Amino acid sequence: MGRAPRDPAIDGTIVPAAAGGSLMFTPDISLQTLRAMKERFGEKIYGRYGFADAFNPTMVDDTDVIGIDVALCFRRREFA
Numbered sequence: 001m002g003r004a005p006r007d008p009a010i011d012g013t014i015v016p017a018a019a020g021g022s023l024m025f026t027p028d029i030s031l032q033t034l035r036a037m038k039e040r041f042g043e044k045i046y047g048r049y050g051f052a053d054a055f056n057p058t059m060v061d062d063t064d065v066i067g068i069d070v071a072l073c074f075r076r077r078e079f080a
Contacts, residue, residue: 012058014041016051 019033037055038046045055 011056013054013056014045015054016045017053020051 014037016034016037019030019037023030034051037051041055041057044057045052
């Protein structure tokens with residue numbers, strides 16, 4: 001994984017919606033990032049409705065999916 005963040009306020013949470021929302025601006029990097037997240041974390045981060053809203057590999061799994069973030073990713077994909 002790497003090392004611990006220098007800032008203690010950073011807890012290691014990964015936010016796929018950030019990469020998905022950036023598709024229209026950085027399609028190559030965003031797709032590469034989303035693929036890497038899915039490959040590395042599998043079903044913990046990607047499920048029935050797509051990517052989880054956010055994911056922290058060191059904490060308890062949360063299966064919630066927030067529709068507005070998923071919609072943002074789909075909308076941005078149209079413009080990529």
